[in-house]
Amino acid sequence: MPASGPNDKFTNMISLHLRKPFAKGGNRLCFVHPDNRGMCIKVARPGFSPAEKRSRKGFPKNLKPLNRFDDSQIEHEVLSTIHAELGDEVLDLIPRSYGMVETDMGPGIVTNLVTDEDHQISITLLQYLWENGLDAPIQKSLDQFYPAWQSLAVPSRDLLLHNIVVQQTSLEAGDEKQCRLIVIDGLGWSDMIPLARFFKGLAHVKAGRKIKNMKGRVTSLLEAKQSGGSWGIHGFIDPKKRIIS
Ligand SMILES: Nc1ncnc2c1ncn2[C@@H]1O[C@H](COP(=O)(O)OP(=O)(O)OP(=O)(O)O)[C@@H](O)[C@H]1O
Ligand SMILES: [Mg+2]
CATH class of the missing domain: 1.10.510 (Transferase(Phosphotransferase); domain 1)
Known part of the structure; x- marks a missing residue:
C-alpha cells in the first residue's frame, strides 16, 4: 500500500508525493498512475503551480483566470477537443485524456502511458x-x-x-x-x-x-x-x- 499524503485522509486524493516521477519537463512531473500502471499522471512541478506562474506574469497577462495557467487542465481540454474534432484516427498520433484528478501535488491530468513492447516507458x-x-x-x-x-x-x-x-x-x-x-x-x-x-x-x-x-x-x-x-x-x-x- 502506498503511504498516504498529509491531505488525503478524508478524500480520494491520489498520493504522489512519496513516489518518484519517471520524467520531468520544464513545467511538470510525470508519474505512473499508482492505481493503473497503463496510465500517466502529470502534475505541475513545485514552483510551477498555476498561482505561482500567474504571479510571475506582468500586466495584462496576470489578469487571465487562474485555470489558464494550469498546463494540465489546458492539456486535458486540448486533447479532448482534438479527439472530438479529428476522430479516433488522431489517437495514433497523440495520447487520450482520461480527465483531471486531485493529487496531493495539485491537480493532474491522466493520459495513457506510452510504453514499448517490453513494457518499459518509451x-x-x-x-x-x-x-x-x-x-x-x-x-x-x-x-x-x-x-x-x-x-x-x-x-x-x-x-x-x-x-x-x-x-x-x-x-x-x-x-x-x-x-x-x-x-x-x-x-x-x-x-x-x-x-x-x-x-x-x-x-x-x-x-x-x-x-x-x-x-x-x-x-x-x-x-x-x-x-x-x-x-x-x-x-x-x-x-x-x-x-x-
Ligand atoms: N503519456 C506519456 N507516456 C510516456 N512518457 C511521457 C508521457 N507524457 C510525458 N512523458 C515523458 O515526460 C516528459 C515530460 O512531459 P511533458 O513534456 O508533458 O512535460 P512538460 O513539463 O509539460 O514539458 P515542457 O518542458 O515541454 O513544458 C516527456 O519528455 C516524456 O519523456
Ligand atoms: Mg514537454
Whole structure:
C-alpha cells in the first residue's frame, strides 16, 4: 500500500508525493498512475503551480483566470477537443485524456502511458536519435508521421523532439523493430483567435509548417551530436526510471 499524503485522509486524493516521477519537463512531473500502471499522471512541478506562474506574469497577462495557467487542465481540454474534432484516427498520433484528478501535488491530468513492447516507458525522439542516430526503423516512422500529421492537420505549437515519444515494438531478437511516434505535449491552437480551428485549409498549411520545422530540428540534433554538441536540458529518461515497478 502506498503511504498516504498529509491531505488525503478524508478524500480520494491520489498520493504522489512519496513516489518518484519517471520524467520531468520544464513545467511538470510525470508519474505512473499508482492505481493503473497503463496510465500517466502529470502534475505541475513545485514552483510551477498555476498561482505561482500567474504571479510571475506582468500586466495584462496576470489578469487571465487562474485555470489558464494550469498546463494540465489546458492539456486535458486540448486533447479532448482534438479527439472530438479529428476522430479516433488522431489517437495514433497523440495520447487520450482520461480527465483531471486531485493529487496531493495539485491537480493532474491522466493520459495513457506510452510504453514499448517490453513494457518499459518509451523514450523521447530526442533521446532515440541521440542514442541510435537516424536508423531504418526511426526513418520509417518519421516517413509515416510527417504526412499523417499534415493530412490530419493536428493543431500544435512547435513540434519539439523532447515532446514526442517513440513507441518501440517487436523487440524480440530477429524481429524487425518498428517505431511509432506520439506527440505528448505542445498540442493545441496557439493564436488568440484560433482561425486554423475553423478553416481547414489554414490548419493544413500550419501543420505543414510545423513538420518542416521538425525536419530541421531532426537535422540540427544529428549535426549537434556529430560535432560533439549537447542535446539540451530535458528529454532524457534515466534507464532505471523506464521500468514500471
Ligand atoms: N503519456 C506519456 N507516456 C510516456 N512518457 C511521457 C508521457 N507524457 C510525458 N512523458 C515523458 O515526460 C516528459 C515530460 O512531459 P511533458 O513534456 O508533458 O512535460 P512538460 O513539463 O509539460 O514539458 P515542457 O518542458 O515541454 O513544458 C516527456 O519528455 C516524456 O519523456
Ligand atoms: Mg514537454
